[in-house]
Amino acid sequence: MAGREGLRPGGRSARVQASVHGAVQALMTRMERGDITIPVIAAEAGVTPSTIYRRWGDIQELLADVAVERLKPDMEPVATGNGREDLLAWAEQYAEEMSSKPGREMIRDVLAAQDGSGAYQCCNFTKQQIEVIAERAKGRGEAFPDVDAIMDRVVSPIMYRILFGEAPDAAHVARLVSGAMELISPALVGEPA
Amino acid sequence: MAGREGLRPGGRSARVQASVHGAVQALMTRMERGDITIPVIAAEAGVTPSTIYRRWGDIQELLADVAVERLKPDMEPVATGNGREDLLAWAEQYAEEMSSKPGREMIRDVLAAQDGSGAYQCCNFTKQQIEVIAERAKGRGEAFPDVDAIMDRVVSPIMYRILFGEAPDAAHVARLVSGAMELISPALVGEPA
DNA sequence: GGCATAAAAGCAAATAATTTGCGTTTATGC
DNA sequence: GCATAAACGCAAATTATTTGCTTTTATGCC
Known part of the structure; x- marks a missing residue:
């Protein structure tokens, strides 16, 4: 940057x-x-x-620089009491923020820059947020998927749809979270109560 | 465009x-x-x-226009005899092409344009390729996941990693394909022979 | 604290890119 | 064929970018 x-x-x-x-x-x-x-x-x-x-x-580097700063999370993910709900709440908020006009513009700015380090940083911001959720869950003795698995099953589809198609709705985000949580107890995990 | x-x-x-x-x-x-x-x-x-x-x-619209044209698939996915192998072969090639320097530049060009229709078109190119694989599988009586599920579980993670981190390796792509195929017969699908 | 050094900023001239008005060419429909 | 208007070419005007040089000011050393 x-x-x-x-x-x-x-x-x-x-x-x-x-x-x-x-x-x-x-x-x-x-x-x-x-x-x-x-x-x-x-x-x-x-x-x-x-x-x-x-x-x-050039202006793209500048806009990317500003966008990375604005994309830096300013608070911890909300704590609901269990990992699955934490993840769901976080994912819903993430999808909403990134789908908004300013959100999409910031992502575009980050990706448009020649210097790829901005995108890498943004990815790390996201990983760190998920890490917090995962650590909290593990601290309570819950099983929780790898951060990389959450990136693949939850974050990536949300971002792909925002960038390449229509923004995901809440139901779809919920399905993604369910799909990710299946990695823990493949057959037993049902829909949330 | x-x-x-x-x-x-x-x-x-x-x-x-x-x-x-x-x-x-x-x-x-x-x-x-x-x-x-x-x-x-x-x-x-x-x-x-x-x-x-x-x-x-401006130049971004032009580059996006050219990139969309170049990203249009010029052939059908190779047919191996079963849906899972078709998908794996297609995904490996997709990941490789998109990870290459020209591939990454084309994606960047498409996403950087103001006009979002280029990204939408690219997404549809991909869906059409997967549709071909899915139809072939169903024509043989095999079960095969929804196209949207493949987009979420295979395409999105590949693209996310290319855009925001390091390109996925072959082992990772294989794992993604396995994860997607689990949607068909949740417990029975093992690793490929 | 003062001083030497060089990084970063300001300024202005030179270069390059973009916009725009207008005349010309040439698809397209009748 | 002929009328019409879209798309192109050309050149002048505007705006953005680069660059050489000067001035300001952090920073490290004594």
Whole structure:
């Protein structure tokens, strides 16, 4: 990712980065994505365009950088008392957030960047959330599938449908969660009460 | 999709479209994606840049248009004699093609376009291929999962990993296929011989 | 704390891409 | 064939991007 940690976190650079990120987010709320250009962002941020070109290279890298930051989860998955319900609640919220217009735009921005590290980071954010749910379940003595299995059976289908077709509805998400939980007790796991 | 069927399929327009598509594909084999601009494409195609701007709007729409065309399957899935092996063979080839550098670039191009119809088309190409496998299996009296189930259990995880992480290896694809086939005879389906 | 160093930002000129108005070519339907 | 309008070409105007150079300011060292 361009323009992120690694170079000069000190005063001015950090201020410029924050200002540019803020400008992008502000502009997104009031114009179409196609009208947001680097000169426009620079004006909003009170910065000269060449600063943005030199730090981020092009607008796709900048938008991806902002999107990754916004996709970083800001809280732990809600705890309901058992792993299956935790996963279901998390998956429903995830599907809804990612299906929304801003959600889809952020994913698109992340994937459109040349630098693939943003997508990798987003995937890790998701894994970490699931890890929390899995650890909680195991701490209570429940069996819970591998994180990778949840990625394959729950996260991937949700994301695929958002990217390539129509967003999944709640019933479909519930079916995906059931399908994933079958990995624990293949025959015994029925529908939730 | 811009510049495609619907407007004037007749002589000159078709010739321009073909020429531009050909120029894009030719340029992709000999330069970096970042160096391919509309003026460069126009020169290669022997066309004036404003023609491209007017027909496709911007380079992302054009690249998406070309990518969709290239992602259209050019043959039926190979027939091995049973549905499970057909699916496995198809999935392995799909994963390999989509993981390759050109494959990943085409997917990225399709997803980066504003116009979401390209992604939808690609999803349908895949569904049609799976439909062929499913119909063949059913024609032989075999049970076979729904196309949508295959999309969720096999296609989605492959695509997710390509887009967000590392490409899946053959063993993983095989596991995905096994997981999907379990939907038919939950307890009885073992590993392939 | 002050000073040397170099990273990052600003500024402005040069280059390149995009848009647009208008004239010309050429599919398409009658 | 002929009228019509879509699509293209051309060139001027606008806008975005790159680049060389100067100035500001973090950062590390004494």
